[in-house]
Amino acid sequence: MLPWCLAFLFLWVGGAGAAGSSPEILFSSPSAYQGDVVLLKVRVGKGETPMISWLEREIPMVPLGKGEWYGFVGIDLNCEPGGYPLKISAMPSGLEKGVRIKVESKDYGERRLTLPREMVELDEATLKRVRKESAAINAVLETSSAEPFWKGAFHAPVDGELSGTFGRRSFINGEARSPHSGVDLKADQGVPVKAMNSGRVVLTADRFFSGLSVVVDHGGGIHSMYFHLEKILVKEKQQVAKGEIIGRVGSTGRSTGPHLHLGVRVNGARVDPLRLIGLSKELE
Numbered sequence: 001m002l003p004w005c006l007a008f009l010f011l012w013v014g015g016a017g018a019a020g021s022s023p024e025i026l027f028s029s030p031s032a033y034q035g036d037v038v039l040l041k042v043r044v045g046k047g048e049t050p051m052i053s054w055l056e057r058e059i060p061m062v063p064l065g066k067g068e069w070y071g072f073v074g075i076d077l078n079c080e081p082g083g084y085p086l087k088i089s090a091m092p093s094g095l096e097k098g099v100r101i102k103v104e105s106k107d108y109g110e111r112r113l114t115l116p117r118e119m120v121e122l123d124e125a126t127l128k129r130v131r132k133e134s135a136a137i138n139a140v141l142e143t144s145s146a147e148p149f150w151k152g153a154f155h156a157p158v159d160g161e162l163s164g165t166f167g168r169r170s171f172i173n174g175e176a177r178s179p180h181s182g183v184d185l186k187a188d189q190g191v192p193v194k195a196m197n198s199g200r201v202v203l204t205a206d207r208f209f210s211g212l213s214v215v216v217d218h219g220g221g222i223h224s225m226y227f228h229l230e231k232i233l234v235k236e237k238q239q240v241a242k243g244e245i246i247g248r249v250g251s252t253g254r255s256t257g258p259h260l261h262l263g264v265r266v267n268g269a270r271v272d273p274l275r276l277i278g279l280s281k282e283l284e
């Protein structure tokens with residue numbers, strides 16, 4: 001494996017990492033874009049713990065040993081471009097460092113569809129159902145185990161081609177709809193779907209748009225979502241290991257054929273799952 005700094009063009013920001021000096025920080029890239037994931041590596045003095053905050057949220061960090069820690073920063077798909085301060089404090093010394101993550105806009109393309117009105121407009125009962133389902137999933141995504149269950153790399157949940165259509169904006173009959181906040185992975189009906197990493201199942205449901213759906217909390221602010229399943233093979237509150245089969249590929253809900261819709265949230269931000277898979281390979 002390449003050293004981190006070469007593999008990722010990591011930039012060390014700050015001085016020496018000896019005890020008593022301020023924390024040092026490495027980013028996987030000098031700038032980020034909407035929907036991106038940034039891998040952080042932090043070095044603090046002996047016996048110190050880093051506390052990292054970004055956009056008023058704490059970034060959970062995992063110890064690597066020898067005073068080094070790592071964690072992921074998620075940049076939401078709709079994050080306004082600009083520079084955002086990231087603060088690192090070493091505890092208990094209280095030594096601090098502030099850096100900025102520059103977020104750039106990214107054009108993921110758009111799709112315009114014209115569909116018959118009856119296919120697009122939802123009746124009152126369906127609207128009510130959709131709102132209830134959206135509140136339920138948002139509540140689940142707001143909470144995450146402080147203790148990370150995940151370890152090392154995040155793997156693709158199905159074998160085969162990873163077709164990334166993350167972030168694409170869609171317009172139906174000229175009206176803006178929510179952008180595609182995950183990727184659609186090509187797979188045949190019935191193919192096993194595996195947990196990307198270890199975690200706890202926090203939602204299993206049959207939803208109007210996403211059909212049979214599973215949400216896994218990997219702890220430390222990371223969630224993965226698996227939609228349109230033919231079958232769910234886990235229960236809520238169940239602990240799952242990395243690679244464990246949680247369901248089978250299907251086409252339930254609003255879907256035009258068998259595929260897996262995979263979504264990832266990092267600290268609540270909608271990010272490109274393929275970025276998390278790619279970046280986390282370095283952690284194997």
Ligand SMILES: [Zn+2]
Nearest residue numbers: 182183184261
């Ligand atoms: Zn999708």
